[in-house]
Amino acid sequence: MPEDLATRARRYLVEPYPSERSWSYGPETFQCWIVLVDDAKNSGTGIGYCGGGVWQPDRRWVLLWVEIREPRDADLGQDSSWFTSLEEAFSESFMSNSPA
Incomplete structure (x- = not known):
């Protein structure tokens, strides 16, 4: 990950925590680990x-x-x-637009 992008990503790092997620296309659920959270803008989004x-x-x-x-x-x-x-996901998120 380029250093400027990594610097921006570090602002959103959280201690990874599990989150059970539903699946629109079937009855399955999947556990994901949340690693970045956009608290600054209160967007309620993350990666x-x-x-x-x-x-x-x-x-x-x-x-x-x-x-x-x-x-x-x-x-x-x-x-x-x-x-x-993670680099690709972060680059496509609104979080990547924050100043370095």
């Missing part, structure tokens, strides 16, 4: 890691809601919110 690679085995990083306001917020989301690396 998680799901070891099972829910959509595809190589896409384990996901942009998701960390603040669950209603049941649909606990969903794992669409395939467009899944990435192959």
Whole structure:
């Protein structure tokens, strides 16, 4: 990860914690680990890691809601919110637009 991007990402680091997530396409639930949280803007969003690679085995990083306001917020989301690396997920998040 480029240093300037890493510097911005560190601002959102949290102690990883588990979060059980539902799946829109079946009855399964999956455990993800939340690693970055956007508390500064109170967006309720963050980045998680799901070891099972829910959509595809190589896409384990996901942009998701960390603040669950209603049941649909606990969903794992669409395939467009899944990435192959933390760098890629962070680059696609609003968090990456914060000043370095």
